[in-house]
Amino acid sequence: MNPMNRLELYTEMVRIRQYESRILQEYHGDKAPAWDIGAGLIPGEMHLSAGQEPAAVGVCAHLKKGDAITAPHRPHHFALAHGVDMNAMTAEIYGRTTGLCKGKGGHMHLFDPENHFSCSGIIAQGYPVACGQALAMKRRGTDNVAIAVAGEGAANQGAFHESLNLAAVWNLPVVFVIEDNDWAISVPRSDSTATTSNADRAAGYGIPGVRVENNDVEAVFEAAGAAVDRARAGEGPSLIEVHTLRLWGHFEGDAQAYRTDLETVDERDPIPRYAQALLASGDLVEEQVQQIAEAADAEVDAAIQFSLNSPIPAAEDALLHVFA
Amino acid sequence: MTATETPTRRITTAKAMAEAIGLEMRADPDVFVMGEDVGAYGGIFGSTTDLFAEFGADRVIDTPISETGFIGAGIGAAVEGLRPVVELMFVDFYGVCMDQISNHMAKIHYESGGAVKVPMVLMAATGAGYSDAAQHSQCLWGTFAHLPGMKVVVPSNPYDAKGLMASAIRDDNPVIFLFHKGAQGLVWMEKNPRSIAHVPEEAFTVPIGEAAIAREGSDVTIVTLSLSVQHSLDVAEELEGEGISVEIVDLRSLVPLDRQTVLDSVAKTGKLLVVDEDYKSFGLTGEIAAIVAETDPTMLKKPVKRLAVPDVPIPYARSLEYGILPTRERIAAAVKDLMA
Numbered sequence: 001m002n003p004m005n006r007l008e009l010y011t012e013m014v015r016i017r018q019y020e021s022r023i024l025q026e027y028h029g030d031k032a033p034a035w036d037i038g039a040g041l042i043p044g045e046m047h048l049s050a051g052q053e054p055a056a057v058g059v060c061a062h063l064k065k066g067d068a069i070t071a072p073h074r075p076h077h078f079a080l081a082h083g084v085d086m087n088a089m090t091a092e093i094y095g096r097t098t099g100l101c102k103g104k105g106g107h108m109h110l111f112d113p114e115n116h117f118s119c120s121g122i123i124a125q126g127y128p129v130a131c132g133q134a135l136a137m138k139r140r141g142t143d144n145v146a147i148a149v150a151g152e153g154a155a156n157q158g159a160f161h162e163s164l165n166l167a168a169v170w171n172l173p174v175v176f177v178i179e180d181n182d183w184a185i186s187v188p189r190s191d192s193t194a195t196t197s198n199a200d201r202a203a204g205y206g207i208p209g210v211r212v213e214n215n216d217v218e219a220v221f222e223a224a225g226a227a228v229d230r231a232r233a234g235e236g237p238s239l240i241e242v243h244t245l246r247l248w249g250h251f252e253g254d255a256q257a258y259r260t261d262l263e264t265v266d267e268r269d270p271i272p273r274y275a276q277a278l279l280a281s282g283d284l285v286e287e288q289v290q291q292i293a294e295a296a297d298a299e300v301d302a303a304i305q306f307s308l309n310s311p312i313p314a315a316e317d318a319l320l321h322v323f324a
Numbered sequence: 325m326t327a328t329e330t331p332t333r334r335i336t337t338a339k340a341m342a343e344a345i346g347l348e349m350r351a352d353p354d355v356f357v358m359g360e361d362v363g364a365y366g367g368i369f370g371s372t373t374d375l376f377a378e379f380g381a382d383r384v385i386d387t388p389i390s391e392t393g394f395i396g397a398g399i400g401a402a403v404e405g406l407r408p409v410v411e412l413m414f415v416d417f418y419g420v421c422m423d424q425i426s427n428h429m430a431k432i433h434y435e436s437g438g439a440v441k442v443p444m445v446l447m448a449a450t451g452a453g454y455s456d457a458a459q460h461s462q463c464l465w466g467t468f469a470h471l472p473g474m475k476v477v478v479p480s481n482p483y484d485a486k487g488l489m490a491s492a493i494r495d496d497n498p499v500i501f502l503f504h505k506g507a508q509g510l511v512w513m514e515k516n517p518r519s520i521a522h523v524p525e526e527a528f529t530v531p532i533g534e535a536a537i538a539r540e541g542s543d544v545t546i547v548t549l550s551l552s553v554q555h556s557l558d559v560a561e562e563l564e565g566e567g568i569s570v571e572i573v574d575l576r577s578l579v580p581l582d583r584q585t586v587l588d589s590v591a592k593t594g595k596l597l598v599v600d601e602d603y604k605s606f607g608l609t610g611e612i613a614a615i616v617a618e619t620d621p622t623m624l625k626k627p628v629k630r631l632a633v634p635d636v637p638i639p640y641a642r643s644l645e646y647g648i649l650p651t652r653e654r655i656a657a658a659v660k661d662l663m664a
Contacts, residue, residue, distance in 0.1 A: 118436075
C-alpha cells in the first residue's frame, strides 16, 4: 500500500472543491433565463461532486499508470483525482474542440484513454465495462486494476449484481466503489434499498465488502489500499461503500425541497473538518490553507480561460466520429 | 475421384463462421470469444464449433447467463485494445442488455470524439421457421441498424459468413453479426441446401458495406438479406421456367448500406420487391423504398412491393408462423404481381 500523505489528500480534495465551486459559479453565471439549463456557456445538466471528494481522493491515491476508472454521471472528482487533464476536461464541459471529446461528450461522457478514464450517464452501467477492462489487464499479465464507481442507487441495478458476480467468478482485478450520498436524486436510500449497507452485498458474491462511515478520507484510503493491493496481487475484486455527502443538489437547479437533512449539510462538509484535523495534528499549518486554495484557484482559472479561448465546434462536425 | 474433378470442400454456414474466428484467433492473440455455451458446446447454433478444443477456456470463455455483464465486459476489453467476439445467444435477448449495446458499445467512439475505439463483434442468432415463437424467432436487424454507431452485417451463405466474420473481427468498430438459424446448416433444423457450400479453407474477407448480386436478372429486382436470399434464389430458379428473369440483391451489410447496388439494379429492372423477415413497419423494406423514392421515383415502372412480417410477434403454431413469414410462395406471388 502507498504510504498515506495527509497533506496530499487534503490538497487534492481542495483542488476538486475549488474546481466544482467555480464550475457552479460559471454554470449559473450566464443562464438567461436563469431557469433554462440549456442556456449559457456551460449548457445541459450539471452534476457536481462537492462533498464527495473523500471517495475519489482516498481511492485514487492508490492508482498508477494504466489503472482504469469508470465513473458515473457525477464524475469530476474521480476524473481530477485520477489525473485527467483539467484543461481538456473543462474545455469538454464548455463544449469546445479542445475538449477531451471535441465537444461530443459533455460533462457526463468524459473519455480519456491515456488515463483509462471514462464515465457513463446510465446508472451502474460502467460496472460491466470496468470488468472488461480488468479482464484485458489480467489477460495481458499486468498488475493494473480497474475501479468501477457508482452511487448507492446503482446498487439496486442488475448491472451492479451481474458485475460483482462476473468479477468474482473470473477473479478480476476490480475494485467496486459505491458512493452512498444518501439520496438517489430525491429518494432516500431507506426507501430504495433493502439493506443498510451495500457492502453486505459483497458476501453474496464471496468477495470482501467494506463500508466506510463518516466520509473520512483516511478511512477510504485504508479500505481502498487493501482492495487495490488485493486486486493487484491477483486475489480478485472487492467492494467498498463510502458513506459520503451530496453537499449540493442532484443537478444544478435542483431546489432540494425533498431533502430533510439540509440543515446539517454544512457542518458535515468533509473539507473544513479535515483541515481542522490536520491543523491540530500539525500536518497542515494555517498559512498553507490559503496557499493551497489559491493554487487550486489559479489552476482552475487557467482551465476556464483555456476553455473560453478554445473554438466552438463547427455544426458539420456533428457528422464525424460515428465510425472509426 | 477422377482426375478431372476439382476437390470441393463444402461446409455449413456455422462452420464457416467458426473457421473465420479460428483463423483470426491464430493470427492475433488479442482475439478471444465469450458468450453462453460457446466453449465445449461450440455455440448453440454452431458458431464456435471446435474452437474450445483448439484454444481452450482462456480464449473461448463460457459466461454466466448475464448478458449485461459479459457484453459490457466485451466493451471494456475492446476499449483496452483486445478484439472480443461476443455471442448473444438469441438476438431476442437484446432486451436484457440493450443499454450496453446501444448506449455504450455503439456510442463510445462518437461520444469520445474519436478518441476511444471499440473493436468488438457481437454475434447473435436470428430468425423464425421452427416454432420457437415470439421470444426466440425475431430478426431485429432493423432495430440495430436504426441506432447509430454499429455496423450490422447479415450473411446469407457460408462464403459470406466466413468473409464477413473476418472483416468484422478486423474492423475497429463494433460490428453486429446476425446469422439466421435456418441458414446455419444445422443438422437439427430444416435447412435450405444453400446453407452448405464451398468455402476456401484459407482466410479471406468479404468487405463490410458491399451488397452482392446473388443472381442476375432483367425483369424484377428483389432486395433482400439472410435466409430470404436463399428462398429468393429458389423462387428465381422456379420463375425462370415461366420466363421471368429475377435479379437478387443480397444486401449482406445493413450498416453501411450499399445504396448504389440497389439503385443500379432497380434502374435496370424498373421493378422492386423488398423481402425482409424483420417487422414491416419502420424497417428495412421502408428504408429501401425511401432510398429509391428519394433518388428517382421515376425509375420504377410499378409501385414498390414490400414483403415482411406484418407487424405481429412471431406466433408458435406452424400454421400461424408460416402464415406471416416471407415464404417462397409469398415471394413468388409478389414477383408475379409485379409482372402482371
